[in-house]
Amino acid sequence: MKTVKLYWSNVCILHKYEKQYLDNLVESLKDHNINLEITHFGIGYPTSLNKYLERDDAVIPDIIVSTDLEVFENQNIYNKFSNNLYNLVDYFPIKDSIKNSPVCYDKRLLPFLIIPLVFSYNNEDYNNINSIESLLKEDINVAIGGINNSGAKCIIKSIWDKYGKEDLLNLMKKTKVLNMPIQAFNEVKNGEDCIAITPSVYAKRANNKDLFINYPKEGAFALPSYICANKSIDFSTVNTVLSNLLIEEFCNFFVQNASLVTCLEGTLDEKFVLSNNNKFLYPSDKWLKSISSEEFYMYSSILFSTIIKGILIYFLALILSKLIGIKIISQMNFFDFIMGISVGSMIAKIIINKDHVVFSGVIALIVFTLLTIATSYLNLKSYTVRRIINAKTLILIENGRIIDKNMKRLRITINELMMKLREKDVFSLEDVQFAIMESNGQLSVLIKANKKPVTPYDMDLKVKSLSLTNDIIIDGKIIDKNLEIAGIDKKWLQSELKRKGINSIKEVFYAGLDQNKKLIISKKYSDSFNPENKFGIE
Structure with missing residues (x-):
């Protein structure tokens, strides 16, 4: 009995069916005196096929079936076995539309299936974006999936080949690259992005109301699955294995259940792709050979590393903001505002920097932060520095009269001044003793003595002083530290809750707890509660 080694890395969404079919194939080939040994790669398995074949100790199989395109497009991998392959395209007839497409570029690689990647969008106004060229020109958000597989890479390679590196970079600046293609589709479905490039099986869920589909004029991005066979076994054995594998029923299953395109003659056509003349976009053989794997992966890693950089810089920004100190927005002076804008701008540039240089950006950010801290310290200690950094306070109203010269200095209109007075519950100039514009842009108002409301102090009344309420339960969880501060225990708390008809902490x-040991409670509403039905909120 002949042993044939087959490496399989194919369509992950239908892998359960694939595996069952292949298990049956193994049994049926025994009748032909063939022992088929199948090794699976990809999602759900320890490693991807291209990572395995990169290894020096990798065993080259007799047959490969793979949607992991790095196996064939990374010359460092493909050169390991490409010189000893059969020209399968000469032996297995494929459809003319496929034969004449860029997908069929190497006679040694037999196109088996193609996953078409098309446009999904959630706004009818974007119906005019029906080509990749228009997508590059429009300033809209884009989502693509497959950062760890060939999904995203085939899009990047195709655009790089057809439109150049610069257009690709501009597109990637507005593109969110996600782990899986379904995630990109869900971004659009949930209204978070305008356009996603997704497999047609997802895009065809369009309802033409809040979800739409477009087939790019240049052609759908093609994510093909190829088959190659090594001359380590005789062609008669190759023919027996592949003839039993590539039966119509198996091929048509992918068309009917996943909207994939089958490449072999005599199999079903995918109607949506056929209506668009089976047009595909795929990097040319010339481009694939001209771009070294080192150049591609160096460049693509720059694009994909944006996500990683974003996460790291986010946590760095949190640490630096703690060092600088937090001020309420209303208390920020002009210096604080400028510093905040500058730090935010530097963080954004580090994340999207196409030169892939993070270290220098981080150093600059840290230096800027230390200078900010030093300036804030001098601002606290030095009156001279304080006068330089902080804006001068100016009196705008004195005894009901507006000081127009100071208004002009601050470039404030009378309408803006009256609005700020109303925000302080002052509706007449005659009520104002002084109105002062502070260095942080806030207006301080002193009301005339005879216009102030009467207070208990004015009437010589004694009132009890107030204290803060102690938070005891937040979102169904007891704050143990505050229990101890309040001088109560869980037993007392539970008895108080039961007295109010509450049997579980999770209901709260x-x-x-106020200063009089009175428990103030707000219960949770049930999941079925709808405030719109109760309060008529629109």
Whole structure:
């Protein structure tokens, strides 16, 4: 009995069916005196096929069936076995539309299936984006999936080949690259991005109301699956294995259940792709050979590393913001505002920097932060520095009269001044003793003594002082530290809750204890509660 080694890395969404079919194939080939040994790669398995074949100790199989395109497009991998392959395209007839497409570029690689990647979008106004060229020109968000497989890479390679590196970079600046293609589709479905490039099996869920589909004029991005066979076994054995593998029923299953394109003659056509003349976009053989794997992976890693850089810089920004110190927005002076904008701008540039140089950007950010801290320290200690950094306070109203010269200095209109007075519950100039514009842009108002409301102090009344409410339960969880501060225990708390008809802590959204040991409780609403039905909120 002849042993044939087959490496399989194919369509992950239908892998359960694939595996069952292949298990049956193994049994049926025994009748032909062939022992078929199948090794699976990809999602759900320890490694990808291209990572395995990169290894120096990798065993080259007799047959490969793979959607992992790096196996064939990475010359460092493909050169390991390409010189000893049969020209399968000469032996297995494929459809003319496929034979004349860029997908069929190497006679040693037999196109088996193609996953078409098309446009999904959630706004009818974007119906005019029906080509890759228009997608490159429009300033809209894009989502693609497959950062760890050939999904995203085939899009990047095709655009790089057809439109050049610069257009690709501009597109990637507005593109969110996600782990899986279904995630890109869900971004559009949930309204988070305008356009996604997704497999047609997802895009065809369009309802033409809030979800639409477009087939790019240049052709759908092609994600093909190829078959190659090594001359380590005789062609008669290759023919027996592949003839039993590539039966119509098996090929047509992918068309009917996943909207894939089958490449072999005599199999079903995918109607959506056929209506668009089976047009595909795929990197040319010339481009694939001209771009070294080192150049591609160096460049693509720059694009994909944006996500990683974003996460790392986010946590760095949190640390630096703690060092700088937090101010309420309303208390920020002009210096604080400028510093905040500058730090935010530097962080953004580090994340999207196409030169892939993170270290220098991080150093600059840290230096800028230290200078900000030093300036803030001098601002605290030095009156001279304070006068330089902080804006001067100016009196705008004195005894009901507007000081127009100071208004002009600050470039504030009378309408803006009256609005700021109304925000302080002052509706008449005659009520104002002084109105002062502070260095942080806030207006301080001193009301005339005879216009102030009467207070208990004015009437010589004694009132109890107030204290803060102690947070005891937040979102169904007891704050143990605050229990101890309040001088109560869980037993007392549970008895108080039961007295109010509450049997479980989880029923309480918030509970606080005031200075009189009174428990203030707000219960959770049930999941079925709809505030719109109760309050008529639109």
